[in-house]
Amino acid sequence: MTTDLDTLVTALYVKIDDKIGGTRRPGRPPLLSDSELICLAVAQALLGHHSEARWLRFAHAHLSGMFPYLPERPGYGYRASHSRFFWGLRLYLVCTPAGMPIMWALANPKIGEREVLAAMLEIDAKLVADRDGVLLISDKGFASKPFEETLAKQGIELLRPSRKREKQRHGEPMLKKVRQLIESVNDTLKGQLDLEHHGGRTFEGVAVRVAQRILAMAAAIWHNNKTDAPITRSLIAYDH
Template sequence: MKTELDSLATALYVKTDDLLKGSPQFSPWRPAVGIAPRLSDAELVTLAMMQAMLGFTSEARWLRHAHTHLRHLFPYLPKQPGYNKRLRKAAELVRRVTRALASDTTLWTDDVWVVDSTPVECGRSRETVKRSDLAGWAEYGYCASHSRFFWGLRLHLVCTLQGLPVAFALTGAKADERETLLDLLAVEPHLIGERPSQILIGDKNYFGREFERQLAELDMRLRPQGRGRARRITAVQAAAAGHRVDQRDLQGTTRSRTPPRPHTRRRGRPCPAAHPRTHRRDLAQRPHRPAGHAGTDRLRPLNPLE
């Protein structure tokens, strides 16, 4: 297998161009009469895929890198504003190509999935909540892992044991995780048809008799059945047995803690005793009196002769 950059770019371009020729409806809408773009849709998707694979988070920095090192592969490279506008319009095409590339890998046919959700915080101050354009979408919710409330959305993700995303959804912060998973499976029914007897691994928020019954009707099993940490680790290891995932990643760290070593400078030297002193909070308190000491001994009858 060749791992050079030119071969990767060529393979991505051929794959995207074949997809667009077979399904031209995936291309962004463009008027019949007008100026033809100098950068084709297949080249745009190839450029975006290579940016993600090479780890460039800045579009301007990526385009400077492409002008320097990839000029022989792309006859025309747009500037950053035009590149950003083209990518926004081709978001659906990029998603289709990503799914096509993922389905060609061996990880796509894995029979074990991991499902979970994570909070996506969109604002903290009250003024931000009032002025945000996400009003109506974002809402207040509670994150049990961080033990705090947040305002925003919740990202639901289904992926393989190796980390390949299968399906995802953005919902409100109070959306039920079980209902969201059922909606994801209903929107994309081909995910279930391609994988009989699929195994799902989730936390305690995904357990329930009615929910497990609905998954059983879809020929899917939910593991682990227990809610304890030890039983969860055992069930994950049993579900991942025979797969290409390393068992050490599931067991966590096995390194034992090193016992503290004595200080070399103070070895054999006696430690001086701490000087006893009154605690600061007790400075304003009265001295302690014995239990048998009554408070009336300080009172004496008044003698009119004195």
């Protein structure tokens, strides 16, 4: 455990508990609150524990002071022989230039990319409505004049590479640098947060583990920004 991780988990707990801590459900209060559960999930992702069983052993040994109640055993484990799963799902992620996740979705790969993005923007319409104009950068898969006209009506300008036989689009020269940023975000999720080794065995399990890693990256960026870290998307201080 590092002091930085302790500080991050503590700050995240306070932030989350301020938002949801006052919510009460019928019946006895849970032994492990929602705020504690989310903080534990972030810590698990940052420390790279794929197995829930091993993670709970680690948490009992190192985190019991911060989390008085921890379950003794998880409902399922992780088999190293099945470390890679393909569930036929595609991850869509919208980030700020700093890499902070804004929207995300898991979708059947048979669903068109533009259809998924349209649904994301419909569900989170307030995110766009609260901003005075949005620049959205994508790849060629989102090319469509009707789709871009629909985005424009929502105050969204789409910046993408030009297709074959299409004139160079405005702002296209800057896409090379943006592509490096996108690959860097992907590398953070796949490399440091082991996104491809999530261990989920059901749709719900995959969705929870993807959310866990996206939240971990967002929490690290948020905390680094609050502490004036030189590189806001660096997870090095928390992943060991």
